[in-house]
Amino acid sequence: xxxxxxxxxxxxxxxxxxxxxxxxxxxxxxxxxxxxxxxxxxxxxxxxxxxxxxxxxxxxxxxxxxxxxxxxxxxxxxxxxxxxxxxxxxxxxxxxxxxxxxxxxxxxxxxxxxxxxxxxxxxxxxxxxxxxxxxxxxxxxxxxxxxxxxxxxxxxxxxxxxxxxxxxxxxxxxxxxxxxxxxxxxxxxxxxxxx
Amino acid sequence: xxxxxxxxxxxxxxxxxxxxxxxxxxxxxxxxxxxxxxxxxxxxxxxxxxxxxxxxxxxxxxxxxxxxxxxxxxxxxxxxxxxxxxxxxxxxxxxxxxxxxxxxxxxxxxxxxxxxxxxxxxxxxxxxxxxxxxxxxxxxxxxxxxxxxxxxxxxxxxxxxxxxxxxxxxxxxxxxxxxxxxxxxxxxxxxxxxxxxxxxxxxxxxxxxxxxx
Numbered sequence: 001x002x003x004x005x006x007x008x009x010x011x012x013x014x015x016x017x018x019x020x021x022x023x024x025x026x027x028x029x030x031x032x033x034x035x036x037x038x039x040x041x042x043x044x045x046x047x048x049x050x051x052x053x054x055x056x057x058x059x060x061x062x063x064x065x066x067x068x069x070x071x072x073x074x075x076x077x078x079x080x081x082x083x084x085x086x087x088x089x090x091x092x093x094x095x096x097x098x099x100x101x102x103x104x105x106x107x108x109x110x111x112x113x114x115x116x117x118x119x120x121x122x123x124x125x126x127x128x129x130x131x132x133x134x135x136x137x138x139x140x141x142x143x144x145x146x147x148x149x150x151x152x153x154x155x156x157x158x159x160x161x162x163x164x165x166x167x168x169x170x171x172x173x174x175x176x177x178x179x180x181x182x183x184x185x186x187x188x189x190x191x192x193x194x195x
Numbered sequence: 196x197x198x199x200x201x202x203x204x205x206x207x208x209x210x211x212x213x214x215x216x217x218x219x220x221x222x223x224x225x226x227x228x229x230x231x232x233x234x235x236x237x238x239x240x241x242x243x244x245x246x247x248x249x250x251x252x253x254x255x256x257x258x259x260x261x262x263x264x265x266x267x268x269x270x271x272x273x274x275x276x277x278x279x280x281x282x283x284x285x286x287x288x289x290x291x292x293x294x295x296x297x298x299x300x301x302x303x304x305x306x307x308x309x310x311x312x313x314x315x316x317x318x319x320x321x322x323x324x325x326x327x328x329x330x331x332x333x334x335x336x337x338x339x340x341x342x343x344x345x346x347x348x349x350x351x352x353x354x355x356x357x358x359x360x361x362x363x364x365x366x367x368x369x370x371x372x373x374x375x376x377x378x379x380x381x382x383x384x385x386x387x388x389x390x391x392x393x394x395x396x397x398x399x400x401x402x403x404x405x406x407x408x
Contacts, residue, residue: 004303015310022317089395106370113363166398167391174374174394179385181397189377190387 066136068158070143076136080169082162092167095160099152108171120148125168126175138165196232208247228252266301 004012037048062068066081082088097106105111108125115121123130133141142161145151156164179187198215205222212231216239223243228234230251248256263271378388389397 008303012306012310015314019314019317022314022321084399086395086399089399093391106367107373109370111366111370113359113366116362116366117359170391170394170398171374173397174389174391176380177387177389177394177397179387182387182389182393183397183400186377186389186393190379190389193377193379194382 062158067162070136070139072136076134076140078134078136080135080162080166082159082166084166088163088166089170091160092163092165092170095156096164096167096171099156100164103149107175108168109175122149125172131172135162135165135169138168230254 038046041047064081066072066077070077070081100108101112103110103112103114103119103122104125105115110122110124112122125131139158139161141149142156142164143151143153143158152161179190182190196213196215198217199219200216201218202216203220203222204224206224208225208227209221210227210229211234212229213234215235215237217237218239219236220240221242221244224241225245225247227247227249229249230253259271259274262268373388374391376388376390380386380388
C-alpha cells in the first residue's frame with residue numbers, strides 16, 4: 001500500500017518542479033562574496049591565492065620581444081617588427097589622428113590644439129632628437145610615456161602602436177623627402193611647382 | 196461442548212463459549228463470550244438482555260474500534276455490514292480497501308498543507324524582495340535603470356568654446372592641407388614635401404619604414 005496515489009504523486013512532483021524553478025531564480029547580488037580578496041581565509045592563507053610564478057593569462061603570452069617590448073636583446077629595434085601594408089597605414093592614421101593630433105598636430109610638428117591653450121608644446125617629429133628616434137624608442141615612449149606624455153599602454157594595443165609609428169614614419173618622409181627618391185609622377189608634380 | 200435443548204434462560208448471565216443451544220429462549224440475559232469456540236444458536240429466541248465480552252474476546256472489538264477512530268471507519272463499517280447480513284464467515288479476510296477511500300488521512304493532508312504553505316511562502320518572499328517584479332531594481336538598489344544615452348544630456352556635453360573651435364578648424368584645415376601637398380623645401384639639396392599618401396606609397400614600395408630617415 002503506497003502513501004500517495006498516482007495522481008497525488010504527479011501533483012507533488014509538479015509542485016516540487018515549480019519549487020525548483022523558483023529557487024533557480026537566483027540573483028548574483030545575493031550570492032556569497034568575499035569582501036576582501038586578500039583577506040584571511042579558512043582554507044588558504046588568503047581568499048585570493050597568489051599566482052604561481054611566471055603565470056601568463058590566456059592570450060597574453062608575449063614572447064616576441066620586438067613586437068611587444070620594442071627591443072631586441074634589450075636594445076631598441078631599428079626596424080618595424082610588423083609587415084607594412086596599406087591596412088597598417090590606414091589603422092595608424094586613424095589612431096594617430098585620434099590619440100596624437102591633440103598634442104602633436106596632424107603633421108607632427110607639435111602644433112596640436114593643446115599647445116594653443118598653453119600646454120607645453122611637444123617635440124616635433126621632423127627635427128631635433130625626436131626626429132632621430134628609432135622605432136623601438138618611439139614604441140617605448142608610447143608604451144611608457146615621456147615627460148608630460150603619459151603611457152598609452154592600456155589604451156593602444158602593441159600592434160596598433162606599431163601602426164601609429166609606421167604612420168609617423170610616413171609623416172616624417174612626407175615632410176622631408178628627397179627629390180631623387182621619388183617616383184617620376186611625384187617628381188613631375190614637383191617640377192610643375194618649380195616652373 | 197455442552198448442548199442445551201428447549202431451555203429457558205431468564206435474568207441470567209450465560210457464558211456461551213463452546214456451547215450449542217437448540218430451541219432455547221433467553222429473556223433479559225447477559226450473554227457472556229470469552230473468546231473460546233464460537234457458540235451455536237439454533238431456533239433460539241431472545242428478548243432484552245445484553246452482550247458482554249470478556250478475556251480474549253475483548254481484543255477483536257477493541258481492534259475494530261481502534262481501526263475505526265484511526266481513519267479506517269469505512270473498512271470497519273464493511274465488517275459490521277457483513278456481520279449484520281450474516282455473510283461474515285469464519286476466518287474471512289476483509290477485502291483490502293483503497294487508501295484514498297479510507298477516510299480522513301491526516302498525514303497526507305499535513306504533507307499537502309506543508310508543501311502548499313512553502314510554495315506560498317516562497318512566492319510571497321520573491322515578491323517581497325522584488326525578484327518577480329523588476330530584478331534590475333534589486334540590483335541597482337531600487338533605482339530605475341536608464342538608457343546610457345540619457346545619463347548625460349547632450350546639452351551638457353563638453354564642447355570647445357566657439358573661439359577655440361574656430362582656431363581648431365583652421366588649424367586642422369591648414370595641417371591637413373600640408374599633409375596633402377607638394378612643396379620644395381630646399382631646392383639646392385633636393386629636399387621636398389610630398390603628400391602623406393605619396394610617402395606611404397614610397398614606404399610600401401620600399402618595404403621598410405626606415406627609408407624616410
